[in-house]
Amino acid sequence: MKIVILGFGAVGQGVARVISMKKDYLRSKYGLKPQIVAVCDHSGAAIKEEGLDEKLLLETKTEKGKISLYPSYGAPGVDSLQVLEDVEYDCLVEVTPTDIDDGEPARSHILKAMEDGKDVVTSNKGPLALSFQELGDCAGKNGVELKFEACVGGAMPIINFAHETLAGCNIESIYGILNGTTNYILSRMANEGSSYEQTLQEAQEMGIAETNPYQDVEGIDAACKIVIMANSILNLPVTLKDVDVEGISRITSESIALAKKEGMLIKLIGEASPDALEVSPRLVRQGSPFAVEGTLNVATLKTDLADDVTVVGKGAGSVETASAILSDIVSIWKIRK
């Protein structure tokens, strides 16, 4: 399977790393031989029809900062759409940074690949949160797969779980902690009695919160994930603007202490159902599956037969997110082979 990777930040590098790590496993277990035939970053591309070397890709990026400096096969200034036009491949891995205003450039990459009859795996929330139905229709029309497990909680594989493992159940609603940064901040506030501002600053110093934490702490990131799950699991044709969003920046240590006295915790919860599409701080009970701490993500599916089923996993991390992309690649391979 010939793969093009667009975007070579933490997730793109994670994908190269896991493909390198799992070559023997994939070949022996599934007969799958993934070949990375092109990689793009802001500097240009590295392109090799017979497959680039994953370790050399990672070395080039780490040591030289630009993928276009890949020995002999670097292509400075060649842009992503050009690569999709010129290179022969089977599957696009779209892992450029998320943009939630217009979803670009990921949206154009994904549409171009699908219109050319290629399967797509992405971790990019932007295009899906803004125009899920358009992308889904395009995939259907062109008979290609569009997979996006990595968009919703890196290593909390809730989407494929809903479609594959719960095949006999109808899923009625989704409820979850969908953002690791806010869960980390709220957990530390609860355990240490510290203020929101102080805890956020410490989380930034530790690299858990970003320098500009707006999308995380104001619930936008969680809202994107709720939109993607609402569309793909509940078949609700909604977009980001349909979500009522409230973040955690106004939560005080006093309100957390008060909740704690009653055996409760405050968590930033996303909910999707035919009646509600919302991200907001809510009380959860100690001892419930939602009482998890740290950067963990958790999502509960309310089903008609199995009652509530919950998945807990790491919400972020380069290799963890890449593992979701790899699972998507494997499931495409199972269909295509």
Add this chain to the structure above:
Amino acid sequence: MKIVILGFGAVGQGVARVISMKKDYLRSKYGLKPQIVAVCDHSGAAIKEEGLDEKLLLETKTEKGKISLYPSYGAPGVDSLQVLEDVEYDCLVEVTPTDIDDGEPARSHILKAMEDGKDVVTSNKGPLALSFQELGDCAGKNGVELKFEACVGGAMPIINFAHETLAGCNIESIYGILNGTTNYILSRMANEGSSYEQTLQEAQEMGIAETNPYQDVEGIDAACKIVIMANSILNLPVTLKDVDVEGISRITSESIALAKKEGMLIKLIGEASPDALEVSPRLVRQGSPFAVEGTLNVATLKTDLADDVTVVGKGAGSVETASAILSDIVSIWKIRK
């Protein structure tokens, strides 16, 4: 798909109920038309080539106590092996009561069906805990499917999750709360400071613990599940006698209170890895995915790429367990159609 159900207690009746509930869904989503062509209980059988009526099956059992009194198609005294010999069917649903001494009669039912080239779905832990490898070999030799999601935590679908959803990951170990009765008892002891004996008695009065609670409270039920997961997820050829088992009957309210002071809980934990096969009471941290209360089950898979991934769900319940059986039926259908 023609289905024979052996055993018509809570789980068997749940299967009839979910098939009845989900007929339209299964037909429109998967093109699957399940037909129950025979059902056996201790009294005999009900057999009808064109398919028995699910509601009439449930009515007959509830009102008359014997499935052999099914109108016009009852067959008093006809036993299970005879049914498997005489009836034309595609898939056996084996849901007779679990026996952990010799696994019978389920073991003979399952072997007979597989040797006749039929697929099997079971919720029966006995045969799998005692002779997983033999049954797996028999399935392989006869080219049939043997599925058993319902054996391990009714509505906590960890086995198919491991095989399908985490397709790109290697799973290194399994760790979980695998018995709802003991989790319920330990949760109440922690919340109320009550003694083991008193809490067990109340759980029995509520129907959460059985009259003879030995297999639950002494960890045998959890050990069976650990054996099944070790075989099917970790490929370890172990049986029940390989598990070190310690139950919860010697846990005092004092030790639980002491743990609680340090932000810990005592839970009955099962572990399977290449180095350990064990069920025993252990300390878990408040705020971890293992701090769940009530009758919930939880299992964590330690993976090479996605770190720890956890599934939480109801461990028991007629319809919940039947939902796992239905998911197995659907996945067999996807292979066969």
